[in-house]
Amino acid sequence: MDAERAALTTLCREFDALIGETGLHSPARQELLARIVTEARARRPVLTLLGQLLNIDRETTLRTLATGLPGAGPGTARQETFRCPDGACDRTATPPPAGAIPRCAVMGQLMERR
Numbered sequence: 001m002d003a004e005r006a007a008l009t010t011l012c013r014e015f016d017a018l019i020g021e022t023g024l025h026s027p028a029r030q031e032l033l034a035r036i037v038t039e040a041r042a043r044r045p046v047l048t049l050l051g052q053l054l055n056i057d058r059e060t061t062l063r064t065l066a067t068g069l070p071g072a073g074p075g076t077a078r079q080e081t082f083r084c085p086d087g088a089c090d091r092t093a094t095p096p097p098a099g100a101i102p103r104c105a106v107m108g109q110l111m112e113r114r
Contacts, residue, residue, distance in 0.1 A: 003047055003062055004045050004046070004047055005088075005089060005090065006062070006065055006090075007045075007046050007047040007050055007061075007062075007065055008040060008046060008088060008089040008106070009084075009089040009090040009091050010065040011036070011040055011046060011050065011089075011105075011106065012040075012084065012089050012091040012104060012105050012106050013091045013093075015105030015106065016105060018033065019033070022053070029053065032049065032052060032053050033053060035049060036049045036050060036053065037106065040106045041106055041107060043088055047061060047062070050065070080094060080095065080097070080113070081093070081094050081113075081114040082094070082095070082101060082102050082111035082112060082113055082114060083111060083112050083113075083114050084104060084111065084112075085104050085107065085109040085110060085111055085112050086104075086107070086109070091104075091111075092114065093111055101113075
């Protein structure tokens with residue numbers, strides 16, 4: 001998988017947890033997260049910026065993203081699966097049965113049924 005695509009997938013999957021975690025940090029780190037969101041929404045590369053947020057180099061960032069972003073917890077298996085609305089990342093989401101259709105955390109659009 002392309003490194004930038006993997007970074008966007010992880011960012012989207014763990015966006016809410018990352019926002020919560022970053023909110024506990026300095027305004028500079030919060031501004032960096034806002035920049036990451038802006039770049040992700042514009043579909044520009046975010047891997048280097050995520051490395052800055054995590055204070056690690058590119059290779060370590062890639063390894064870290066493989067296990068999830070700091071502050072993000074494990075998911076819960078559900079019945080119905082949804083995917084990225086414009087195919088930009090590989091995130092999938094599984095809401096509770098009869099639950100609301102999940103939204104793309106980066107773009108704010110409804111995700112598409114798989």
